[in-house]
Amino acid sequence: MPIEQPAKTNLPTLEDVAARAGVSTATVSRSLNAAEQVSRGTRERVLAAVRELGYAPNFGAQALAAKRTNTFGAIIPTMENAIFARGLQAFQEQLSDEGITLLVASSSYSAELEEQQIRTLVARGADAMLLIGHDRTPESYSFLERRKIPYVVAWVYDSDEQRLSIGFDNRKAMAELTRRVLDLGHESIAVITAECSENDRARERLAGVKDVMRENDFDLDSLRVIETTYSISNGAEAFSELMQGGQKPTAVLCGNDVLAAGALMTARQLRIEVPRDVSITGFDDIELAQIVSPALTTVHVPHREMGRGAARLLMALRNDKDPGHSIELEASLRWRETLGPAASKSN
Amino acid sequence: MPIEQPAKTNLPTLEDVAARAGVSTATVSRSLNAAEQVSRGTRERVLAAVRELGYAPNFGAQALAAKRTNTFGAIIPTMENAIFARGLQAFQEQLSDEGITLLVASSSYSAELEEQQIRTLVARGADAMLLIGHDRTPESYSFLERRKIPYVVAWVYDSDEQRLSIGFDNRKAMAELTRRVLDLGHESIAVITAECSENDRARERLAGVKDVMRENDFDLDSLRVIETTYSISNGAEAFSELMQGGQKPTAVLCGNDVLAAGALMTARQLRIEVPRDVSITGFDDIELAQIVSPALTTVHVPHREMGRGAARLLMALRNDKDPGHSIELEASLRWRETLGPAASKSN
DNA sequence: TTGTATGCGTTATCAC
DNA sequence: GTGATAACGCATACAA
Numbered sequence: 053m054p055i056e057q058p059a060k061t062n063l064p065t066l067e068d069v070a071a072r073a074g075v076s077t078a079t080v081s082r083s084l085n086a087a088e089q090v091s092r093g094t095r096e097r098v099l100a101a102v103r104e105l106g107y108a109p110n111f112g113a114q115a116l117a118a119k120r121t122n123t124f125g126a127i128i129p130t131m132e133n134a135i136f137a138r139g140l141q142a143f144q145e146q147l148s149d150e151g152i153t154l155l156v157a158s159s160s161y162s163a164e165l166e167e168q169q170i171r172t173l174v175a176r177g178a179d180a181m182l183l184i185g186h187d188r189t190p191e192s193y194s195f196l197e198r199r200k201i202p203y204v205v206a207w208v209y210d211s212d213e214q215r216l217s218i219g220f221d222n223r224k225a226m227a228e229l230t231r232r233v234l235d236l237g238h239e240s241i242a243v244i245t246a247e248c249s250e251n252d253r254a255r256e257r258l259a260g261v262k263d264v265m266r267e268n269d270f271d272l273d274s275l276r277v278i279e280t281t282y283s284i285s286n287g288a289e290a291f292s293e294l295m296q297g298g299q300k301p302t303a304v305l306c307g308n309d310v311l312a313a314g315a316l317m318t319a320r321q322l323r324i325e326v327p328r329d330v331s332i333t334g335f336d337d338i339e340l341a342q343i344v345s346p347a348l349t350t351v352h353v354p355h356r357e358m359g360r361g362a363a364r365l366l367m368a369l370r371n372d373k374d375p376g377h378s379i380e381l382e383a384s385l386r387w388r389e390t391l392g393p394a395a396s397k398s399n
Numbered sequence: 400m401p402i403e404q405p406a407k408t409n410l411p412t413l414e415d416v417a418a419r420a421g422v423s424t425a426t427v428s429r430s431l432n433a434a435e436q437v438s439r440g441t442r443e444r445v446l447a448a449v450r451e452l453g454y455a456p457n458f459g460a461q462a463l464a465a466k467r468t469n470t471f472g473a474i475i476p477t478m479e480n481a482i483f484a485r486g487l488q489a490f491q492e493q494l495s496d497e498g499i500t501l502l503v504a505s506s507s508y509s510a511e512l513e514e515q516q517i518r519t520l521v522a523r524g525a526d527a528m529l530l531i532g533h534d535r536t537p538e539s540y541s542f543l544e545r546r547k548i549p550y551v552v553a554w555v556y557d558s559d560e561q562r563l564s565i566g567f568d569n570r571k572a573m574a575e576l577t578r579r580v581l582d583l584g585h586e587s588i589a590v591i592t593a594e595c596s597e598n599d600r601a602r603e604r605l606a607g608v609k610d611v612m613r614e615n616d617f618d619l620d621s622l623r624v625i626e627t628t629y630s631i632s633n634g635a636e637a638f639s640e641l642m643q644g645g646q647k648p649t650a651v652l653c654g655n656d657v658l659a660a661g662a663l664m665t666a667r668q669l670r671i672e673v674p675r676d677v678s679i680t681g682f683d684d685i686e687l688a689q690i691v692s693p694a695l696t697t698v699h700v701p702h703r704e705m706g707r708g709a710a711r712l713l714m715a716l717r718n719d720k721d722p723g724h725s726i727e728l729e730a731s732l733r734w735r736e737t738l739g740p741a742a743s744k745s746n
Numbered sequence: 747t748t749g750t751a752t753g754c755g756t757t758a759t760c761a762c
Numbered sequence: 763g764t765g766a767t768a769a770c771g772c773a774t775a776c777a778a
Contacts, residue, residue: 067771075749077771079749082774108518112461112463112770112772113459113771115458116460116770117753118754132488175455313690339631342664424755424766426763438763461756464770465757
């Protein structure tokens, strides 16, 4: 029985390729990473050897020697719904054009968990990080700075913040929506929002509502606010809580489309007609907003622009170029079917 | 001006920790990776030094020395909708319990692209891989085998296939659904499916439909099939194509919930009432299925079980334990609102 | 343009 | 239990 394979069936290394091509390992390395430094002939011989041996670089060795992994990290609050999907997709596409692979983790909206994820991704070799919002533990920031890991904050733009960011003004966007709601004669407003404590987007959106109510001399105490985790079923539950009891709202502003979809579902079950009996609005304008019936009036968020822009900022940072300043994008109202004039006071 | 930081602001290494704790690098390494081999006292001193210095292991070096990254890879066909989200989430959770980080990439339903992604993830150090379905290039398989990268195939169970897999019988599940449809008196059936050429799940589902039609002596030529990429808008378009022209179907079986949601949307626009005028069914039972109105009759897929199970199989494989054989899970009908009796022949 | 030699930060195999 | 020390596979400064 002939021995077909040597016992050690190890993968080919640079050295093997070098031997086969009759050059040094340095030349092989250069042929692969800095082709212009190598004469055409030798490069071709090397590449042939690479193909014949099925060589692929060892990631660990490469990272160790080059001190660079060409890997970026992103931590998003959740993957369970599509809120960040489109933006992340764009981010990813842009990066892979530049030869960067993306590592994604989710924090479940917990600053504590996010800090841990940051450490994990950085340990795993991330050269740069994409983060959502400004709220996180001081340790997260000091860790990144100490490690000199470039990062950009996305999904928010706040001129008060120093950190490099790309996004939109959550407060302003929600204020604009609220203004429209009040213009339609709504006087009894409720808000279903994510927990605000570690989530500046949610907090700012709520602040936007309050700003406008104040502007219009509303009593802020009359504003009912339910904080809950983003999910369809939580939206459903919160809405049903709002609609039982004496003072029913005529407009329910939801912190995002997922909550709004849940609210809409409950409305249907309770035979509450939207927007005749009650208006419901969302935020984000994910695909869901157009699928539900009636289609959701919501705030359109520039997902793809944020993703692409964040990638560009991060690449600049990683390459020690000047990224410029933070970028403010616009979030604009999408008027669809779930927002209408206030119902006559019949409840 | 006092020098606050040494010029070289490098990260602490094992050696630094060792020096500070007054032990050798070997002991530090052991304290971190095999705590039981180290006396309690020294371990505590080491851990203290680690904390004080903010030490974190260098990933590249670790991978290089240990020949193991504790990273698994998964390639799913798409991230653009939630089809794989729940399963992947479960997979991820199970893995992170075991200290494994997950790298995810998507192939856009292209075998060519998938092969490239496999290479990328393996190059980045993936110890093991999760793949969806059996269809892929022969090179993908030979690459994995040559590299001795363990993998498992999920989302399918096919007793004819040798490869380790966990999933359900797509053909059987779709056949079961089709049987119910025919029982309701439908005689004019149409199918909206993903492209079948590189997608065994889609192919098997379509085969399931045909099986049952044959069983019931239907003319297969009368079956209208539209192949398109999974997306709401494609589902919408395909449905509208089906509903114009002479021979309108009374039941439209969609290859997944996303297509079905699109069909439903168009139906609403065309004022076609579901299921009175036409029945529509989905597949997957993602959250979307319950949000749309009327709620989608669909095939429930055991997402989380697949994810968890795949993680267990892969861990066993990676640890050179016997994973046992492929696992068949059940996919069962979820009867909701979009499937009803065939409309009287009025078209 | 090409080769030589060194170092990157761990883990693991030995001894002790 | 603990300490030397040899890999691990590559990139790169320097020399030729």
